[in-house]
Amino acid sequence: MRALFVVLKPLCFLALLGYCPSATIRPKEGWQVYSSAQDADGRCICTVVAPEQNLCSRDARSRQLRQLLEKIQNMSQSIEVLNLRTQRDFQYVMKMESQMKGLRSKFRQIESNRRTLLTKNFQELKGKMNELQPLIPVLEQYKTDATLISQFKEEIRNLSLVLTAIQEEIGAYDYEELQQRVLGLEGRLRNCMNKLTCGKLMKITGPTTVKTSGTRFGAWMTDPQADPKNNKVWYMDSYTNNKIVREYKSVNDFVAGVESRTYNLPFHWAGTNHVVYNGSLYYNKYQSNIIVRYSFESGRVMTQRALESAGFHNVYPYTWGGFSDIDLMADELGLWAIYATNQNAGNIVISQLDPLTIQVLNSWNTEYSKRNAGESFMICGTLYITNSHLTGAKVYYSYSTKTSTYEYMDIPIHNQYFHMSMLDYNARDRALYGWNNGHQVLFNVTLFHIIKTDDES
Template sequence: MSMSFREMEDTARLRRQYLPVLEHQHDLIELTLHQLRRVLSARPLARRAHRAGAWCHDTLRPSGAIFSLAWQPYRTDTLSEFSSLSDFLEGHATTTYTLPHRVDGTGFVVYDGAAYFNRERTRNILKFDLHTRAKSGEAIIPDANYHDTSPYRWGGKSDLDLSADESGLWVVYATERNHGRVVVSKINPYTLRVEGTWDTVYDKRSAANAFLVCGVLYVLRSFGAEDRIDFMFSTHLGAGATVHIPFPNPYRFITSVSYNPQDGHLYVWNNYHVLRYEIEFGTKRETNGQLYRFG
């Protein structure tokens, strides 16, 4: 099946933009010309002491280090680093960081040696340098609802959810201007300036969680039974689509979903358990073109 001229242009642009990150993942280079087809059954790894939290790798720097944030209301101010997966599973932290402010929600991310999180009781994104152990930036996300105004369905002050993919740093949130529906903004990780914003039609409080892959937002519908991804939004096309992709949920209380572009896996915290999912992508032809209904 031959590509259209527009698709060939898009492919060339993606190669130029993402090749430095994807040099060891050639099969992901043309990801936006494909679509998420399946989320494979989770691989349970360990049980944690906290019901809610998040865990991730540095999404830009190749490293075996793992970062973990266990969330408790009004008491979350510690980030833990583990040198390897085995150390993380055994609970042997290499170091811990005391953050300069407490954290709302579980939507933190580590990108290029810095942790980014939502400062408690604010619509601010804070950048914390892991090398200097100090705050290195803070910025307001304009009009963003915060502190349980528009959280994910599980609650947890999860109004602002940071995400990272092959194209950089993102924040998922809602605004009153968009009637409480999901908004996606691209954030410059070094200046914290908003580089682009897209409004969607998806009610933020109906979403269980969300993540981005190559500039495409995927929204998880339920954090309990019958979980599924039921909405996607392409920031490249500026439009969304209804989809139905089952999302295995063995412990019935997902509090974070983090995509890692280094290995193409999803890192999930689910009701005291940490899990890792593999995901599969298929072309429009393989999926009979049923997923892409933009417009």
């Protein structure tokens, strides 16, 4: 469930060009400008160019050409097999012809000397006829094979005409050249993707209901730092009085209820705002402001550290309560803790954490009350806060740690099952994982990307 670029849905492969204050974009021959975006001052900040559609169709025709060539090769092999069979049958025919000649001689001898015909001659003639009997079906098969070969030759001739027409239509763009063009496009796309700064949230769509299980409150997640082939799911039901984590090898196993392993944590957790990051589970220890780092590989606690001044045990929870005072989350920039302190008058504090030591690297004080927040999540170093955990919720407020500024927003989020008790962003999937009144759901996010150019800091 990868998020889509805002309004950019070009066909085939994309090549994104960077900042262009005055220069005119001149795509290479065979390319066309598909879409562009400008800032408030009219500067071009992103231009998308894509190969013309007929190039895509040519590539499709190239695939058709390869399929036809493979078909002809298969037919050629079949004809070779038939040819071997007919050669074998031809040897039988030659043998039969020789025996027929011998029979003719015998008949002439019998005709010229009927009176001296002996029983031995009759027996010899009968033996010759018995030898010829099996050759009759061989002759029939030979005729059938010869007809089949003619049909194959006709089909090859027709296919050759089709191939010729396709080659004429493709013209100078043979398959190898098209392949090189595609590789070039992929290279340009990769270079451009490397220049992408973090995106700004523009839209939330969904949800998609993955499963219905557990109590009204809980958490489920995947590891955004895991290898793309690793799709393990972790499941933690309830917001307290539990320390059993269930592991599933894939989302399909999760839906089917096929557990691969269970972990019995040494401490109960508080709330539903846990996160799995780079193979470890980070959670808030019950009745404390201590954050625990538990390694799934070793099955033991690697680190635990108190989050200084952070309220806990329903002092500063989200609006739904549930000991949700400390919210742990991860995004493209690392590991984060969202909480409130007396020093910040119960307003939200954002802290970036060292994943190994759980030490606070940096903190930002916001002016948004933790108790008035429904849920929150981080995307690219920006905290997004919903105004409610109930129906009608929307992303109402955001705070950028890059600029230390806030912004009021109005991005609806469909609370399908009326009560959201967990909402976390996964940077690998570009999706929001939610626990919605006993339903495990996924939301798709749309991010607006700005191209970072070489001359920008």
